[in-house]
Amino acid sequence: MKFFLDTADIKEIREANSWGVLDGVTSNPSLIAKTGRKFREVAAEICATVKGDVSLETVALDADDIVKEAHELVKFGSNAVVKIPIMKEGLKALKRLADEGIRCNVTTCFSAPQALLAAKAGAAYISPFVGRLDDIGHDGMEVARQIRTIYDNYGFKTQLLVASIRHPLHVIEAAMIGADVATMPFKIFEQLVKHPLTDSGIEKFLKDWKSQNLSIW
Numbered sequence: 698m699k700f701f702l703d704t705a706d707i708k709e710i711r712e713a714n715s716w717g718v719l720d721g722v723t724s725n726p727s728l729i730a731k732t733g734r735k736f737r738e739v740a741a742e743i744c745a746t747v748k749g750d751v752s753l754e755t756v757a758l759d760a761d762d763i764v765k766e767a768h769e770l771v772k773f774g775s776n777a778v779v780k781i782p783i784m785k786e787g788l789k790a791l792k793r794l795a796d797e798g799i800r801c802n803v804t805t806c807f808s809a810p811q812a813l814l815a816a817k818a819g820a821a822y823i824s825p826f827v828g829r830l831d832d833i834g835h836d837g838m839e840v841a842r843q844i845r846t847i848y849d850n851y852g853f854k855t856q857l858l859v860a861s862i863r864h865p866l867h868v869i870e871a872a873m874i875g876a877d878v879a880t881m882p883f884k885i886f887e888q889l890v891k892h893p894l895t896d897s898g899i900e901k902f903l904k905d906w907k908s909q910n911l912s913i914w
Contacts, residue, residue, distance in 0.1 A: 701880035721749030744774030754780035763790035795819025809843040828861035
């Protein structure tokens, strides 16, 4: 399973990238606005920093305008992927862009039927928002499981990108159902590598080593 970082903070991206396990980035207008920088500046820097796919979101609501925005977004790099919300106009734009060979990540997905439509229209990625579904009392990961089953049943090439991840358990569940990608905030990314027993174990090993007054050199 690929790990994407859901952020527009270049410092977080560079740190995660230095670990050697970052596969891509997802962003949106809200995340980029939080940086206080210009959209073009942020988008270009992220695409240049990360080798993997970088999702950049459109804001238009009309198919023609979405397509125009998409053509501008892909100029930021060969790894730029266009994020499009699941809606009628979005599907129209998605089909046109897919036919042009432009990869799209269909976002704000909250149901298996939406994911099925996106796959049929040629989406490269589908992003079910599992955390937001959990927030309103639904089982977000169950929707992701349904999507995985449907895609496998029909051989859709659309990648399942589990989004709106709230905690490490979401990441584990995504991996267990065979999701292609999990995208998460940096704080969740950090939590994946941490465990209190690891910290205490390292502390004990170092204490025992120092007590022997030894050196590895």
